[in-house]
Structure formats: C-alpha cells, structure tokens
Amino acid sequence: MDGKVIVITSGKGGVGKTTATACIGAALALENRQVAVVDMDIGLRNLDGGMGLENRIVFNVVDAAKGKCKIKQAAIKDRRIENLYLIPASQSDNKDALTPDIMVRLCKELRKEFDYVLLDCPAGIERGFENSVAPADEAVVVCTPEVSSVRDADRVIALLYARSITPRLIVNRIVPEMVENGDMLSHEDVVDVLSVELLGLVPLDNQVVISTNTGAPLVLQKDSEAGQSFRRIALRMEGQDIPIEIPQAQKSFWKKLGIIIGIGK
Amino acid sequence: MDVQLSDKSQVRLKGVRDGFWVTLDPSLPADYIQEELTRVFNQLQHLAFNSHVTLDMGGPEGRESIVEMLRAFLKSKFNVASVAVAPASPPPKEVPVNGEHGGDKSHKPDMSSVWMEHHSDALVIAGRVRSGQKITAQKHLVILGDVNPGSELIAGGDILIMGTLGGIALAGQPDNEAAIILAIGFKPIQIQIGGIIATEVPVSQRHTLEFARVDHGDIVVEDYIKTNPFGRLTWPEVR
Ligand SMILES: Nc1ncnc2c1ncn2[C@@H]1O[C@H](COP(=O)(O)OP(=O)(O)OP(=O)(O)O)[C@@H](O)[C@H]1O
C-alpha cells in the first residue's frame, strides 16, 4: 500500500481540526479505506472521552515513532467503524519527544499499512505544527468564517506553500442565517482572501457537540448536516466530483407548518 | 525636446550635447533673471538634475559677480552639476541631448532616449501576499495581486498594488512624505507615508482605484481616477 499522509491544520485553535479529522477519518473508513488518524495534540483522545477508549491506550505516537512498539500496537481500532484506527498522542509533556525527522520516518511506515493517514495538528505554528507538516503529502486547512480565523489560516497557507504543499480548505461552523443577515463572513469572502481550492462547507450543527459527548460517530447520523458535509468532503478527497453544497438557512418550524396546512402563502 | 521658450522671453534655453545653453541679457535686473530662469528650469523638471549649464551673456568679461550668483542659485534650486560661461563666440549647434546623432538636422534632441539616462528602482512582485508575510523594497514596490490582512509592505518610495490592499503598507520610509500608496480596493489595516501614520483608514467598499497621500501633514485617501493627481504635471517626472 502507498497511502496518503494528510495534515489537518488551521493556525487558530478551536475551529474544528479535531472534529474534521475524526469525521473525515470515519467517512473514509466507511468507503472501505484503511484509515489511521494520528493525534498530534491531545484532541482526538478528548473526542473519544465518552467511548471508553482511554483505558485501551497502552502505546502512543511517540512510542510508535521511536520504535518502542509496533505500529499495530499503537493503533487502536475503533469499535463501531471498521478500518478506522486511532494513534493517540503522547501523554508526557516532553515537547522534544517528536521531531520532524522522526515523524517522516513513522509516516513512511504508516503509508505501508493505511490508505489514509490523517494528522490532527495542534493549533499554532510552532513545533507541533512542524512535526505534523513535515511528513504530509497534502494539507487540509480548516477555518471558521471569522476574521481572526481567516487571518491565521492565511498564514498557515503561506507556510504550507513554502513547503510545496498545496492546501485545500474547509470552512466550518457556518451559520447561514447570519451570513444572510450580513453578520457573518460568507464562504465567498473567505475564499476570496485565501484563494485556495475549496474542499467543503460545514454548517454549525448541535449534533457535533452531542456526538462528542455520546461518542456516536457524526458521519453515521443521517440527520446531521455537519456529518453529511464531512462525508461529501471525504468523497471529494477520494477524487469524486461532487458539487459543493452551500449550507442553507433552515425554515423555522412555524413556516414549514404554515406551508403544509396552507396558510402564510 | 523643444525647450526653446517663447521668443519674447529675455532668457532662452536650449538643449546642447551635455546640458543646456542659456542665453540671457546680463543687463536685466538680477531678480528678473532669476525669475525667468526658475520659469524655464521648472519646465525641465528632473532633466535639469546633474546637467551642465552654459550661460551665454555675450562674453565672460566683467560678469563674475552675476555668474557667481546664478551658479549658486541654479545649483541649489535645480541641482545642476556645473554652470559655465560661454566665450564671446557663437553658441554650438543644437544637438540631441544623448549626443548619438550629432549634427542631426532636425535640431530636436531625442526625447525617448533621454529617459534612458534616468532610472527609478521598483521591486515588482506578482502573487498574493499572505498574512505573516513581509515585503521590503528599497524604493518603489509594485504588487500584481492582492495583499491580505496580516501582511506588511514597506517601501522607500511608492507602493502600487494592482489588487486589494488589506494589510499594512508603509510607503516613503523613512521620511519621504511625497510617496503615495495606490490600490484597487483600499482596505488597509494601517498605512504610513514617511513618518505620518493613519490607523483608521476609512474602508472602501468599492472596487475602485484609490490612493493615499500626505496633505498638510495628514494622510488622505482619494479616488485616483477622479483626482488624477499626476495629470497636472506639465512634464513627465521620474519618481
Ligand atoms: N460544525 C460544528 N458545529 C458545531 N460545533 C462544532 C462544529 N465544529 C466544531 N465544533 C465544536 O467546536 C469545538 C472545537 O472543535 P475542535 O475541538 O474540533 O477544534 P480544534 O480545532 O481541534 O481545537 P484545538 O485547536 O483546541 O485542537 C468543539 O467543542 C466542537 O464540538
């Protein structure tokens, strides 16, 4: 196998890197791909807090990278989704445990066993960023429609281009009503400034938080708009030509009801 | 270059091989001569810079004091390289300023080659300038592309952006307040011209060509097409 190593990054914190990594990883696994999601931060473990994964962690990415264990030992199999594996972050706060070189070597091994290796990059552009970007073939930049997030994404895009990686963009946490009212940047505004290929648009969706708490994979929920957006993103990453869907404002319950019973026409 | 001014003028000027030949009547009042010289040299603009001027007053005898005065005046006001006095003999034939076609019958210096003697440095960059990136130019800076918020441009001279300006632009550094900043879509975070800083630049919603300049110690932003700031210049000038 000659898998792809893809870093998911953003610059700014809390914009949805971990959510995107988990969802895209799950969605690719549902397409029958062998997927490893690698926690370069401590985010994915948090995401799995509710699913009792914590007590199954024996080895982590540093152990695997340094050859203290086999990759198979560090990769924890997801309980509900076949072909999906998590390689957890190191618990120790020794920041020098990983280097770009060590990560390049680890990913060389991971490529042999997985179709996709997704690296959940920590916020910022420091060491953790360098470690995550060094082994990457491709990059996905996540940003939200906020000025500060766009600014940081722009910075990261420049750094990625400087390493000859062409990034693609996910705009997350879009609130269509706010965009309509001019209270939120539209995805066009964001793409205008960042000027990179758009991979997908993900709306703000309460199901994201619920799924984090219950551990039920978002991409398996047919009624989760965010989950479905991430599935389409995964298919685009697979090379399928699927048009970008723009999140639409939900008609309120009363309006819908009005249409059904024939008033408010 | 037809720099031979109105015949009525008592001070006449023409381009010769390595500079200008100025014919004047030394019996005229000194301040009148200065006034007339100012008028004709103003029309030459930068061409006067470093040029060799010959004053033809019908011979050098007895003109030392006025020559000294005019020499100091032309050097300080127009930065000419030298001021000599013509002998009593007739002036040389008018020739192209670049001297390549000596004896050209047209008696017109070759204006298009004159510009080759001047140069004005510009750093020309194509592409998008992103957040965190900083571009510094010794003199002028030309960006063919957009300048994103979070980026910084610094230039000794003008900054000309064929795209939107969303970052910080510092023109005329450190102290050239004659510099301008020009962009299509003027939405800078901060601009500075020479030592003057404008932090709250009114954000333009339109996609028109606008420029910032210093006016009475303040930075003003204006519509470039409407203002046409250099349209009034009587002579093309090197910046
Ligand atoms: N589309 C969405 N709709 C609603 N909530 C979201 C969405 N995307 C992310 N969130 C929430 O936003 C928060 C931050 O998301 P996440 O942890 O994925 O960001 P991150 O970029 O990994 O953050 P960090 O920089 O801290 O690692 C989480 O609580 C997550 O549930």
Ligand SMILES: [Mg+2]
């Ligand atoms: Mg995270």
